[in-house]
Amino acid sequence: MTARVVIQTQDFDVGAEIAALRAQDKRVGAVCTFIGTVRDRNSAPTLGTGVSSLPPEGAVSPRGGPAAKHDDQTVLTMELEHYPGMTEKSIEDMIDAAFQRFDIYAARVIHRVGPLLPLDQIVLVVVTSAHRGESFQACEFLMDYLKTQAPFWKKEQTPEGARWVDARVSDDQALAKWGIASGNSAA
Amino acid sequence: MKVNVKYFASIRESVGTGSEPLQTTATTLGALRDELIARGGAFAQSLARGRAVRVALNQVMSGEDAALTEGCEVAFFPPVTGG
Numbered sequence: 001m002t003a004r005v006v007i008q009t010q011d012f013d014v015g016a017e018i019a020a021l022r023a024q025d026k027r028v029g030a031v032c033t034f035i036g037t038v039r040d041r042n043s044a045p046t047l048g049t050g051v052s053s054l055p056p057e058g059a060v061s062p063r064g065g066p067a068a069k070h071d072d073q074t075v076l077t078m079e080l081e082h083y084p085g086m087t088e089k090s091i092e093d094m095i096d097a098a099f100q101r102f103d104i105y106a107a108r109v110i111h112r113v114g115p116l117l118p119l120d121q122i123v124l125v126v127v128t129s130a131h132r133g134e135s136f137q138a139c140e141f142l143m144d145y146l147k148t149q150a151p152f153w154k155k156e157q158t159p160e161g162a163r164w165v166d167a168r169v170s171d172d173q174a175l176a177k178w179g180i181a182s183g184n185s186a187a
Numbered sequence: 188m189k190v191n192v193k194y195f196a197s198i199r200e201s202v203g204t205g206s207e208p209l210q211t212t213a214t215t216l217g218a219l220r221d222e223l224i225a226r227g228g229a230f231a232q233s234l235a236r237g238r239a240v241r242v243a244l245n246q247v248m249s250g251e252d253a254a255l256t257e258g259c260e261v262a263f264f265p266p267v268t269g270g
Contacts, residue, residue: 152269153196167266
């Protein structure tokens with residue numbers, strides 16, 4: 001049996017992963033996949049909790065204006081750090097939770113770590129079920145959960161320097177709609 | 188007791204190490220965080236109260252009232268940003 005959770009540096013083949021998950025399971029009537037990829041720009045309201053490597057707010061940028069505050073900058077490369085052991089364990093727990101909430105047959109999550117470039121695939125979630133509703137929901141649930149609870153951190157290289165990506169308010173809100181608190185509030 | 192402390196991402200960079208064995212009198216995660224803050228410098232800054240710091244105990248996200256046990260693994264890191 002293939003592992004439900006894989007953390008790897010190399011790319012993945014979406015078609016092969018879907019085929020492997022469906023296998024010979026004739027009960028399956030729906031397969032839902034999500035693929036996260038590296039964007040070349042980054043902007044969204046953040047929790048503002050990261051320790052930035054950029055100059056402090058108010059510092060003067062090369063363009064002469066105030067330094068951009070973590071928004072709308074070009075991303076040259078991205079490095080993904082994770083917490084080996086906890087990463088796999090936490091995603092396994094999320095998949096268990098998905099099986100409890102939704103009537104699904106199989107689920108698999110692949111997440112890449114290490115250096116990545118814009119256009120690269122980062123994460124794959126595949127879920128199978130009898131009908132589409134359950135796999136659509138389980139796929140979204142797994143991604144919302146992973147976004148705020150799986151220990152990965154993105155560091156971007158921009159023309160202005162390196163910066164750690166800040167957690168997004170919208171990701172906490174996405175998890176909240178499943179009745180789960182992100183635990184990201186300051187303490 | 189003896190615990191193993193890990194740091195990740197911006198906190199790891201800021202404190203200058205990824206892990207350290209630690210002898211502590213703290214009995215909870217929160218007390219251990221306070222002990223590290225009391226070191227001052229980068230520890231005080233990156234673990235400061237009012238900053239969103241996630242804490243894991245034996246690789247499970249945990250609240251600060253969670254009790255430390257001999258030889259446990261504690262990790263401090265910023266809110267996660269994978270996916």
